[in-house]
Amino acid sequence: MQNQQVLTKNQKIVLDIIEKSSQPLKAYSILFDVKKKGINAPLQVYRALDKLVEIGKIHKIESRNAFIACKNSKCQITKATVFSICENCEDVKEIHDHKLSEHLKHYKDNKGMKYSKYNLEFFGLCKKCIKN
Amino acid sequence: MQNQQVLTKNQKIVLDIIEKSSQPLKAYSILFDVKKKGINAPLQVYRALDKLVEIGKIHKIESRNAFIACKNSKCQITKATVFSICENCEDVKEIHDHKLSEHLKHYKDNKGMKYSKYNLEFFGLCKKCIKN
DNA sequence: TAATTTTTGTTATAATATAACACTATGTAA
DNA sequence: TTACATAGTGTTATATTATAACAAAAATTA
Numbered sequence: 001m002q003n004q005q006v007l008t009k010n011q012k013i014v015l016d017i018i019e020k021s022s023q024p025l026k027a028y029s030i031l032f033d034v035k036k037k038g039i040n041a042p043l044q045v046y047r048a049l050d051k052l053v054e055i056g057k058i059h060k061i062e063s064r065n066a067f068i069a070c071k072n073s074k075c076q077i078t079k080a081t082v083f084s085i086c087e088n089c090e091d092v093k094e095i096h097d098h099k100l101s102e103h104l105k106h107y108k109d110n111k112g113m114k115y116s117k118y119n120l121e122f123f124g125l126c127k128k129c130i131k132n
Numbered sequence: 133m134q135n136q137q138v139l140t141k142n143q144k145i146v147l148d149i150i151e152k153s154s155q156p157l158k159a160y161s162i163l164f165d166v167k168k169k170g171i172n173a174p175l176q177v178y179r180a181l182d183k184l185v186e187i188g189k190i191h192k193i194e195s196r197n198a199f200i201a202c203k204n205s206k207c208q209i210t211k212a213t214v215f216s217i218c219e220n221c222e223d224v225k226e227i228h229d230h231k232l233s234e235h236l237k238h239y240k241d242n243k244g245m246k247y248s249k250y251n252l253e254f255f256g257l258c259k260k261c262i263k264n
Numbered sequence: 265t266a267a268t269t270t271t272t273g274t275t276a277t278a279a280t281a282t283a284a285c286a287c288t289a290t291g292t293a294a
Numbered sequence: 295t296t297a298c299a300t301a302g303t304g305t306t307a308t309a310t311t312a313t314a315a316c317a318a319a320a321a322t323t324a
Binding site for chain 4: 008026027028042043046065
Binding site for chain 2: 062063084086087093095097100103104107109111112113114115116117118119120121122123124125126127130
């Protein structure tokens with residue numbers, strides 16, 4: 001039910017900007033965009049981002065320090081994310097691959113660790129960039 | 133052969149510090165440690181780190197902005213890394229799992245992307261931290 | 265209502281990372 | 295061995311990413 005949580009004003013503003021972007025946005029670029037809406041300080045943005053990540057509305061692309069909306073509206077999958085990143089044009093897409101997810105979800109090492117989360121980032125060249 | 137590359141003075145100093153640590157080190161903590169060896173500025177550390185990552189001697193833990201030595205001396209596996217991270221004690225280990233690597237190496241999406249690299253980070257609780 | 269928790273706004277600052285420039289060392293090849 | 299290219303160095307300055315601390319306001323709960 002966490003996903004149906006009511007968002008606060010700042011959270012809505014920030015989420016809105018991120019959802020409108022097809023590509024990941026950086027915190028300070030979000031800040032720039034929301035200044036006209038009364039959000040003035042980095043912390044206001046970071047606090048909203050933290051919350052949105054926590055409830056699974058957005059994901060952080062760790063290798064890029066950027067945030068992207070989760071398209072998968074049905075469930076919160078903060079805990080299991082896979083992205084594909086073009087190293088040329090920086091296009092980022094979230095990957096939903098059931099077989100891959102299952103594989104990763106059930107992964108067990110021999111160290112007795114209990115995993116609750118993973119993040120996988122694939123890097124390469126997208127179709128467009130291969131051609132050019 | 134890239135891995136047999138001769139390292140420069142700064143690269144050796146930085147690598148040495150990282151190899152002596154069982155846990156990932158942050159750039160500025162490395163800087164602090166190497167000041168007595170004549171490295172004074174962040175850039176000197178970052179340049180060494182960049183090179184060491186490039187040749188596969190160390191890896192960056194993206195979610196932690198920290199660097200860890202690659203124990204796998206035989207090959208440069210900059211391009212395919214898997215880590216397990218304890219969210220309580222922050223213990224980090226590199227995972228070498230042939231089956232998992234094969235699975236990821238051969239992963240193909242339906243977008244026509246050509247992948248050359250991936251990074252996977254598992255999060256959870258290690259044996260010790262589960263008990264406590 | 266009062267108490268508690270969460271969110272806000274704000275200022276300041278910490279932590280992470282790179283730009284730009286002049287110089288030095290090393291490798292390559294004529 | 296001289297010239298040229300390439301990679302690494304040292305340095306100062308600055309950009310980028312992120313959090314601490316505190317007081318006040320709003321929402322929630324008892």
